[in-house]
Amino acid sequence: MTRPLAGPQTLLRTMNARAILEALARRGALTRGELMKETGLSRTAVTQVLRMLESRDAVASAGVDRATRGPVATRVGLNPRLGLAAAIHVDHHDIHVVLLDATGAIRAEEHGPLPLVDGRAEAIAGLIERCRSSAGAPVLVATVAVPGIVRGDGEIRDDQGPDGGAFRTALAERLGCPVRIENDVNLAALAELSGPIGTERQAFALLLLDDGLGAAYIVDGALHRGVTGMAGEVNYLPQPPLPIGAPVLGHTVTADLALVAGRDPALPLPVHLDAAAAGDVSARVMAAEAARRLVLIAGSITLVLDPGLIVLAGDAAHPVLFEAVAAAAEEFADQLPLSFARSAFGAEAPLVGAVHEAADALRATLFTRILTPESSRT
Known part of the structure; x- marks a missing residue:
């Protein structure tokens, strides 16, 4: 006869307690029955662990569930004053x-x-x-x-x-x-990994455009930062005819593009992109040039990492610029097919x-x- 595994009861109780804590953190307040379903623990085990957690002020009553059949079930949740x-x-x-x-x-x-x-x-x-x-x-x-x-x-x-x-x-x-x-x-890339894009893909690159341009890489479901943290510093990649060391995109570049297009250089890029959406021809010229530069950066990333998808975030996710990027990428499709997606979180991606x-x-x-x-x- 095979003997059951045995171990210290304190270890078993700790493992059960962690399972319950993780369920409460993941789902919020739950009844004992819901905790049994979430963790696979018996009612006795759930009751014993909750008693221990209550003694340590780790959980607290969170009202009752009146929607379930049978006796009213008390919900418990993580103590909101824990930290x-x-x-x-x-x-x-x-x-x-x-x-x-x-x-x-x-x-x-x-x-x-x-x-x-x-x-x-x-x-x-x-x-x-x-x-x-x-x-x-x-x-x-x-x-x-x-x-x-x-x-x-x-x-x-x-x-x-x-x-x-x-x-x-x-x-x-x-x-x-x-x-x-x-x-x-x-x-921002880790936010996308936790969202809709991450449910479909475990590898992608993200380009975020605001005051400057930066990239991040998710490889096999994990962030790739490089040995010194410099992975993703793409804003100074050589891009002829720009001089070596010149930024590819960002607020200073936006001002330069605006001057060439005859628009106000003090305006931020989203204002120019909104004008392009309203039909301003000079603003659309600016959008096309910004898109061309983004596509060249995306192509360089693809040749090195082959991420399969480039996520555009920040100002790069603006509908006008996203459309312009798709059009610019089409010109290179025969040599290097590129796939783009808009960020699921927009400007809030870093905070998410x-x-x-x-x-x-x-x-x-x-x-x-x-x-x-x-x-x-x-």
Whole structure:
């Protein structure tokens, strides 16, 4: 007779507790019956684990389910006061902060202008404090999306300070929690991986156009950042007849294209693209040139990585520019077929990616705290 596997009851209880915590984080508040269905655990096991989690203030009653047949069933959910994560998007002009709980639900949100470099950490901390005062729980982890090169260890390549990471150090000290820094285009690609595009494809490249142009690569379902974090710095790829070292696209290029087309160089690209949509001929000429440059970058990426799909995000996802890209790509179809898709999240893609990463980090932190015996905590 084959003997059943045996092990310490504490280990089994910990595994069952993690399964229940993950189900509550994934689905929100559930009844005991729903937890049994989600986890495959028996009613007795679910009851025992919930009793343990309640003793550690990890779960709390979340009302009753009156829609089910039979006796009224009490729902339980993760305690909303366990802790929160902060997801922050810092672009060239603004700061966008959201606080979220372990289920990924947004609990508070704030916007503010981006100050000088020396005031970045203070400005972010101030916005988070305004959010936290209404959310009513401590911030345990933070994920920050920033433009620029971010190394694998989370340091910004051109940051100041003796440790090479003055911004992250200052922000972590102000918030009193671990801070992860990540490139905004990388987070945009991770957002797409978690969305409709990711359900269909495990490999694609993303091109995000705003004040500059950046790329990110998903290979075999994972982000490819390169050894030093420079993977995706495509805005200075040689593109004749541009001089070596000249940017391909971005706000300075938009101003130059506007001057050539006889339009106002102070206007941002989306305004020109809206004018093109309304039929302005000079604006359509600008869109066609921007599209040609995007297609050449996409072709270079395809020749090296062969991602199969190029996702256009930010201003590159504007309907006029997306249509112009499709038309420009058609000219090269015989030599190099290219496939394009618009971002599912638009301008919010970097923040969506930061939210997903912050939620994952928060769950890992909370579950470790909850499942670590009191006697083992330091």
